[in-house]
Amino acid sequence: MPKKLTTILVPVISVILGLLVGAIVMLVSGYDPVEGYLALWEGIFGDVYTLGGTVRQITPYVLAGLAVAFAFRTGLFNIGVEGQLIMGWLAAAYVGYAFDLPAIIHLPLAILAAAVAGALWAFIPGLLKAKLQVHEVIVTIMMNYIALHVSNAIIKSLTDGGEKTPAIHESASLRSAFLDNLTEYSRMHYGFVIALIMVVIMWFILERTKRGFELKAVGFNQNASEYAGMNVNKNIILAMVISGAFAGLAGAMEALGTFGNVSVIGGFTGIGFDGIAVALLGANAPLGVLLGATLFGSLKFGALNMPNVGIPVEIVSIIIALVIFFVASGYIIRVFLERMSKKKEAK
Amino acid sequence: MTKRKFGLALSVVLAAGTLLGACGSKDDSSKGDKESKEKNFSIAMVTDLGGIDDKSFNQSAWEGIQKFGKDNALEKGNGGYEYLASKSSSDYNVNLNSLVRRDFNLIFGVGYLMEDSIKEVASQKPKTNFSIIDGKVDAPNVASILFKEQEGAFLAGVAAASVTKSNKIGFVGGIDIPVINRFHAGFVEGVKAVNPDIKVDAVYTGAFDKAELGKTTANRMYTSGVDVIFHAAGATGNGVFTEAKERKTKDANANVWVIGVDADQYKEGQVNDKTNVTLTSVMKRVDIAVQDVAKKAKEDKFPGGEILTYGLSDNGMALADSHGAITDDVMKKIDDYAKQIADGKIKVPEKVEK
Numbered sequence: 001m002p003k004k005l006t007t008i009l010v011p012v013i014s015v016i017l018g019l020l021v022g023a024i025v026m027l028v029s030g031y032d033p034v035e036g037y038l039a040l041w042e043g044i045f046g047d048v049y050t051l052g053g054t055v056r057q058i059t060p061y062v063l064a065g066l067a068v069a070f071a072f073r074t075g076l077f078n079i080g081v082e083g084q085l086i087m088g089w090l091a092a093a094y095v096g097y098a099f100d101l102p103a104i105i106h107l108p109l110a111i112l113a114a115a116v117a118g119a120l121w122a123f124i125p126g127l128l129k130a131k132l133q134v135h136e137v138i139v140t141i142m143m144n145y146i147a148l149h150v151s152n153a154i155i156k157s158l159t160d161g162g163e164k165t166p167a168i169h170e171s172a173s174l175r176s177a178f179l180d181n182l183t184e185y186s187r188m189h190y191g192f193v194i195a196l197i198m199v200v201i202m203w204f205i206l207e208r209t210k211r212g213f214e215l216k217a218v219g220f221n222q223n224a225s226e227y228a229g230m231n232v233n234k235n236i237i238l239a240m241v242i243s244g245a246f247a248g249l250a251g252a253m254e255a256l257g258t259f260g261n262v263s264v265i266g267g268f269t270g271i272g273f274d275g276i277a278v279a280l281l282g283a284n285a286p287l288g289v290l291l292g293a294t295l296f297g298s299l300k301f302g303a304l305n306m307p308n309v310g311i312p313v314e315i316v317s318i319i320i321a322l323v324i325f326f327v328a329s330g331y332i333i334r335v336f337l338e339r340m341s342k343k344k345e346a347k
Numbered sequence: 348m349t350k351r352k353f354g355l356a357l358s359v360v361l362a363a364g365t366l367l368g369a370c371g372s373k374d375d376s377s378k379g380d381k382e383s384k385e386k387n388f389s390i391a392m393v394t395d396l397g398g399i400d401d402k403s404f405n406q407s408a409w410e411g412i413q414k415f416g417k418d419n420a421l422e423k424g425n426g427g428y429e430y431l432a433s434k435s436s437s438d439y440n441v442n443l444n445s446l447v448r449r450d451f452n453l454i455f456g457v458g459y460l461m462e463d464s465i466k467e468v469a470s471q472k473p474k475t476n477f478s479i480i481d482g483k484v485d486a487p488n489v490a491s492i493l494f495k496e497q498e499g500a501f502l503a504g505v506a507a508a509s510v511t512k513s514n515k516i517g518f519v520g521g522i523d524i525p526v527i528n529r530f531h532a533g534f535v536e537g538v539k540a541v542n543p544d545i546k547v548d549a550v551y552t553g554a555f556d557k558a559e560l561g562k563t564t565a566n567r568m569y570t571s572g573v574d575v576i577f578h579a580a581g582a583t584g585n586g587v588f589t590e591a592k593e594r595k596t597k598d599a600n601a602n603v604w605v606i607g608v609d610a611d612q613y614k615e616g617q618v619n620d621k622t623n624v625t626l627t628s629v630m631k632r633v634d635i636a637v638q639d640v641a642k643k644a645k646e647d648k649f650p651g652g653e654i655l656t657y658g659l660s661d662n663g664m665a666l667a668d669s670h671g672a673i674t675d676d677v678m679k680k681i682d683d684y685a686k687q688i689a690d691g692k693i694k695v696p697e698k699v700e701k
Binding site: 254 | 423424434441448459467522555
């Protein structure tokens with residue numbers, strides 16, 4: 001079988017398989033799969049409102065996915081994207097409401113604050129990994145919990161026991177009346193521009209700079225990199241910091257775009273963890289992450305429309321998980337197809 | 348390497364394309380029946396993170412909506428009554444907008460967490476009426492529903508203080524917010540009214556959707572000798588019930604009680620046919636409030652921009668049937684307090700004295 005055909009066939013088959021199994025789940029639980037998938041489609045592409053919502057949902061996924069992917073390329077598993085995102089969210093919201101500045105300074109400052117907060121939060125596991133060989137997975141997971149509760153405590157102390165910060169000033173907002181009118185208040189905001197720029201930046205760092213080459217080299221083989229005269233420790237810390245900055249920006253999307261403030265939360269947002277899946281779907285490449293996030297975000301947002309035809313959220317979650325599961329396990333189908341064609345050739 | 352990556356990237360695009368393409372062809376069929384539905388007065392609600400079967404707050408609101416639907420011969424779905432469940436805080440706006448787009452006349456946001464979203468969507472969609480439960484939104488098309496939780500909780504405090512043998516009583520709260528503070532304050536006050544020496548061990552778990560947190564907190568309390576726990580923690584409180592039931596299953600003589608919240612949680616406390624750990628429940632009749640507002644809205648008297656407060660005097664708060672767990676003389680005492688509160692003779696504070 002020609003290689004090109006396999007490349008096209010694999011994802012097609014995996015999505016069809018995912019949808020089929022999802023349809024079976026719906027049938028077994030007594031819902032109409034055609035109606036369900038129709039609602040999913042409408043929920044993603046139905047009109048300008050849902051399109052706007054889809055883009056909004058994709059935006060933080062892109063950045064969270066970039067964060068995970070960047071660390072991966074350097075051989076680090078950053079599970080702390082969630083925590084870095086929360087810190088970025090908090091920082092952006094704080095700068096957004098506490099300062100009174102013209103938009104041209106305010107907005108970039110709030111975004112920068114988010115990136116710095118995320119970077120700082122990732123710096124700690126980076127440092128521990130580089131200096132003391134503490135495994136970053138453990139540290140980043142724990143930093144997630146610390147971030148969650150530190151953020152909640154800071155919000156409370158900032159607002160005298162309140163549960164949310166005041167709304168950010170207009171000058172720090174990524175939203176615009178233009179987009180609101182265009183997409184019928186879908187909450188779509190200019191964050192998608194930032195996400196796209198970051199995709200390019202990540203590509204540029206990794207593929208076009210000496211530093212990026214070093215980072216990748218460390219990811220491939222730390223010992224070889226060290227013998228080649230690279231500073232492995234410095235690169236590990238740098239990779240975590242850049243990864244954290246991406247995650248912080250994802251938080252800025254929530255603070256300056258979707259919500260316009262930050263509130264006390266009881267549990268994780270889940271965006272950071274979904275970012276791991278997005279990065280893996282996108283094979284840790286910038287463009288791949290963008291596509292992975294598009295698939296993930298579209299499914300997640302479109303799924304919100306499925307309860308509108310009477311399918312409970314729990315079933316919807318299972319179906320979406322199934323589709324993503326099959327897309328992610330495309331490798332199995334690839335192997336299967338290759339075996340099939342080999343058998344044919346043998347005959 | 349690059350080629351492979353490109354191939355993968357391409358495949359994801361195609362994957363997305365196929366997925367969407369597969370559903371595209373049947374696009375036209377659904378639009379027709381939306382318009383053919385006759386024009387009724389229709390109501391809907393959006394849950395907060397607890398979900399529709401949280402056995403308390405959201406469920407109670409949904410029961411009210413279902414009741415209203417039945418009374419007015421409405422059907423579930425467009426033009427009748429409906430709910431949408433939220434899984435994360437970013438879903439609130441989306442769900443509210445979905446319901447607006449499906450032309451519901453009155454949409455309830457259940458829980459203070461939805462304040463911002465209701466405020467935002469209400470200003471964008473001035474033609475639809477909204478109502479926020481447990482929150483305050485100042486807008487001409489929003490009716491805010493509040494409860495005097497402290498009044499119901501006071502009675503629960505009286506019950507707890509009369510039943511306890513160890514003189515140790517627990518309170519498990521959700522997030523530390525005014526609504527839960529009112530439950531807390533009323534409960535402490537009620538306990539104090541019976542026996543000022545009892546200390547209430549109060550813990551805020553910080554979440555309304557984490558049963559495991561409720562369970563560990565209850566475990567800690569019961570182990571320390573507490574024998575009655577009042578929970579005001581939504582689905583987190585289900586863990587309190589689980590812990591109490593486990594203790595009762597292990598040792599039938601264990602003296603553990605739970606006081607439920609929001610709805611009658613008697614069923615939650617069922618250990619077996621004979622035993623039940625639910626002492627009583629502080630019922631916040633969200634269902635009554637929901638029906639009241641819906642009825643007013645239907646008669647074109649929607650209390651937009653107003654803040655409605657429901658308490659003991661208008662049956663907005665009440666204690667559930669104890670099924671014999673509370674003796675008659677204690678019941679008499681409780682009724683006496685209830686009357687004094689309803690008449691305004693006792694003022695129950697909204698905040699815990701520190």
